[in-house]
Amino acid sequence: MSSWLDYTINGLIVGNVYALVAVGLALIFGVSRLINFAQGSIYLVGAYIGWVAVVQLHTPLPLTILVVAVAAALVGLIIERFGLRPLQNSVRIAPLLATIGISFVLDQLVMLTFSPNPRALPSQLPDVRFQVGNGTIGPLDLLIAGVGITSALLLFVFLRYSKLGWAVRATAQDRDAAMQMGVDVNRVNQAVFGIAAALGGVSGMLVGMYYNQIDTAMSLQATLKGVVAEVVGGAGNVPGAVIGSLLLGLVESYGVAVFGTSYRNLFAFLLLVVVLVLRPNGLFASARQAPPEPLTGTFIAPSRPVRIPRWALLVAAGGFAILPLFPVSFYVLQTLINAWLLGMLALSLTLVAGTIGQVSLGHAALLAIGAYTSALLSLTLSVPVGLAIIGGGLMSAALGTLLISPSFRLRGHYVSIATLAIGEIVSLVILNWESVTRGPIGISGIPPLSLFGYDLISPTSIYWFSLAVMVVLALLQARLLGSHLGRSFRAIRDDDIAARAYGLSLNRYKSLAFIFGGFAAGVSGGIAAHLYSYINHETFNTQQSILALTVVILGGLGNVVGAIVGSVALVGLPEVFRLAAEYRILIYGIVLLLLVRFRPQGLLGTI
């Protein structure tokens, strides 16, 4: 039985670890208004470099810390130089997407090098605990606190007394003015990426030692926690990030004390959403201060879409429709079924992210809501599967829109953070709401697809069913885009201030977009549930959200045909080249990076 003091100590120690990640995020946001989604990957790399040093090279602890810091800093410098600097004049979403791509690539490289199995990372410190009041504290706690405090002091001295530190602060406050003082902004970027990466890498290593375990799932969690802490403290505010981290650590620790371990992350993301909605500039932003520029304006690469004649679309649709009449393998049909399901999700996301400009990073949550609703309706209430799927779509439309609505007032990168957090919250609620969702066990024995009493079990019938549903959704969406409503959506995306000045109600239109998009995604999730017959809280995860985003960027944001072409390409190409599954995510990351760099408007152009 742990005491409250123990939970406090644990909260502060974990908060210290978060602080090392969040301070880096704050430095980077400060100078370049970018949320670095690759920060968690550097943390992961740091943990594994630490493992190599400790377990294979048997380095003493101080040397291990040094090696990790230097190696991680190098990774940070490489990311800045080759991943981000070429994007300086691109559209504003480009660097954010690039850091997402980089994080996929780094995580997969680590996974391919070290295998996804967890490893132990011993701390080399004596395993003793000292009594403090009615709690205990160990040498590793002291080490983490020491590293945290030392880093904070070094950072303070750097920012306050070194020339480069002054340049960092000046750039954070006014980039153009700093350049006019002769500050080389590229060097400032390099400096903050190097520092952020060194701190992040050391943090990953310390966490590995704290739990004596490292695995590749650490990466996304670290990014999310760092972002939560940073936003709570006020984006770009370095001392705020430290306080936000400690606060987050304590909230989580006390939450675990009261409700149990599986609630840890739920508290983190709820805290984030509450802060984003109530105080988007963080808890400590002073009133007189202008908010950090929320990155507004045109988010997508403007371009002229490729015109595809109607007959070509008809021929393509007809070709795919009669495909099962030819002797094609089960495998090809299976792959295309996956493409049609992803296509529905992409239709949804291309509407939300492309047409109305809300770049959602949590879209898989809509799949999950649709899937669970449809599965439970058919299992527990014996609703016919066809109706249950429609029920899933409606529930996704309603619940998804309701959940996202608090973030309608946010703009730019903040929308992406909020949707990411809401996606995580949905998955955590599914995990914890055992009486309805059966919690971590998941739902099995979901009845197969059926329509008007006929089971759709053969691959051919499933293929036709999913193709038909996708085509209907695509036609509806195309109609929508050509209507007055579609034009209003695009007006809001291109200039929400002007749109409001013309009397458009932003909330109403954003809701309409999410309702339509939520329905399409929910239907996709519903079909998937009956297809898989088993789902759990991890079936629809952030990786799928990012995959969908890559698909719609590949096809061209806002482009209906592009969403489908992108799905077929991203699902199909790895199959054509018979790539092993573990390389797929790597390929997706690389595709995203190449697109952002060389063809931000996608294959068919943005609409």
Next chain:
Amino acid sequence: MTTSSPEPLLALSGVNTFYGQAQVHFDLSISVGRGHIVCLLGGNASGKSTTMKIILGLVKPRSGDVSFDGASLLGLTTPQVVRRGIASVPEARRLFADMSVRENILMGAFVRNDRDAVAQDLDRMLTLFPRLGQRLSQRAGSLSGGEQQMVAMARALMSRPRMIVMDEPTMGLSPLYVDRVLELIRTINQDGVSVFMVEQNASLALEIAHEAYVLQTGRIVLSGPARALKDDPRVRDAYLGGSEAA
């Protein structure tokens, strides 16, 4: 053309500038003689600030040339331009609001490495701008507009520039500070620094300038010695046209 010295310190020749599709400068040619104060007048949105950005390398022209002391600035980044000896007092001052006044002034010496001389120059600034002495450790953002303008000018001087470019240095200041700023510009110039300033307030600027250009929707419509332009009715007309077009 009116420059009196044979080779100007700064010369823009045939500059055409675009923001996307929109053309902001049409065949712009301006020169600033060594040791002179040259003023660019024009109404709102006539392209004055963009001219400053072209000189500083913050915006690149589509065609034409910008040369300083005989060498082109076009291939240079903004920090490189600053190192050539051009300092700026940007529009709306653009101080580093959360840094102290002392830090702001010293940021002006960012390109210098002679620490002792920098310290001396800081003292010199305090004699030139005595008010700032009591404000050194205050947050720059907490100063009044006039005081902020003093900091911006001190900051620009700290790089020991050969030329200072100023974007509407009197904008938003009380009449008392306007006079003070104009006087300081004259003092700075007498110490050998050339000045290129952008102004909306023609009558004030023409008091201290040697030469002036009038910009109207991206075209130079009038130029000459300040004394001659002061009484020219076309200056006023150009203005009215300029603001109507905006």
